[in-house]
Amino acid sequence: MTVALSGSEIASQIEKQFPGGVVESGADSLLVKGESLLEIAAYLKTTAGLDFDYLTAITAVDYYDCFEVVYQLTSIKHNHSLVVKTRCYNRDNPTLPSVVGLWRGADFQEREIYDLMGISFEGHPNLKRIVLWDGFQGHPLRKNFL
């Protein structure tokens, strides 16, 4: 079974490298700032001992005041997993850096988040709608769609 690492274990390690990057850390996940997301993700991928080389999933949640994007990372080498979250407080045009450069699997998943939630990802090579058709107005999975 894959060991689910708790956020607090990793938080102290990350705080040393990127001070101020981690907003809060709990037993199940790690909440980071949007600006430092890319460097923390690169650190998680490349550090020996962490080696998160497989991105299981990216999903997004619409809490009424912010969007939260959840990254589920797994390390095949060490057989442990971690959940990293970021928040976007901008409702009109939320943007986040894209992690496609680190994990290719993020390509379609970020397109799906863009399509259904409206969160743009900077640096994504092909950010366009994937499940809905080009020309569809709106982002359906937002709470204020209907």
Added chain:
Amino acid sequence: MEVEEVYSSSELDRKEGKAINELIARSQEPIPDPDQWLDEELKRNILLTSVDAMLDWARRSSLWPVFCFPACCAFEFMTTAASRFDISRFGMEIVRASPRQADLMITAGTLTWKMAPQVKRIYDQMAEPKWVIAMGACAISGGIFRSSYSVVPGYNRIIPVDVYVPGCPPRPEALLYGIRMLHQKIAKMSIAAKGK
């Protein structure tokens, strides 16, 4: 037929999106069911009754369905086609992928607007005479997904439907009953009347 050379995928996306939006705009009202020739008093020509009977028997005895199985009702169709509830006894085990060789479209599953132009095109490419059985709640009216942003509220928005088989999904016996209803409908067709 002129063939447009489309080179970039963004052009393809835009064309597809435009086609879907146009289809949505055109399909705001359901197409009326083709049943006008059922109700009127058919003045049957005595000479043609046996010709009618023979033609209708031939047409209804081997309805070949075309593939149109977007979602879960397809499983019930597969069950109907399998050995316990055989549709081969009706001559229907030949499910053709090509619409040119089919004369029945059993629409088994929820239809999304993104897939709708393709289904409509396949229906248009079927040769006449052709019939449609709307199978399942999603095919009749959109089912539980009726108010969704991406679901077509019933196949009769885009194609004319002859028989509606309710259920979610309809049991194989229900689908066979619907097929029997279609046979009875075809048996009433007269080539002397104005119908299909």
Added chain:
Amino acid sequence: MLADYGYIGLFLVVAIFFAVTTLLLPFFLSFPSRLVLYFRRFTRYLETHYPFLVRFIPPLPKFPRFMQVVPYNPTPVKSSTFECGMETIGTAWVRFNFRYYFYALVFIALDILVVFLYPWAVELRGLGLFGLIAALVFIFIIVIGYIYAWRKKVLEWK
């Protein structure tokens, strides 16, 4: 006369009957509908381009409905090429890999060889040594060609 030919004659009759009913008969039976449609198109063409000629068209009685058994209603979408519901992109005749051609050639040659070998194999015991040597010479000649193709790297797929 058919009795002289035996079962092959019967097969020929069935084949002709099959071809006529599935191909020719529906085509000929669709003529009334086709003619009705062509006549309608012709009158519409005349009305739009040469309206003064319309009076010269005699009021031809069109075929009664019971003769239009086989329908003929072509529309642009109906007559278009089938591509699983999508609009066709590109033509149907595309360039394909030439290595398929090599494989097809080698297959044909060896297939003909196998067709000759089947009856030979059935009667092998009765043919004796002479039959064996003759067939082996035949196989040897064909296999030379096969080995030539092999050495020339025809069978490799790169």
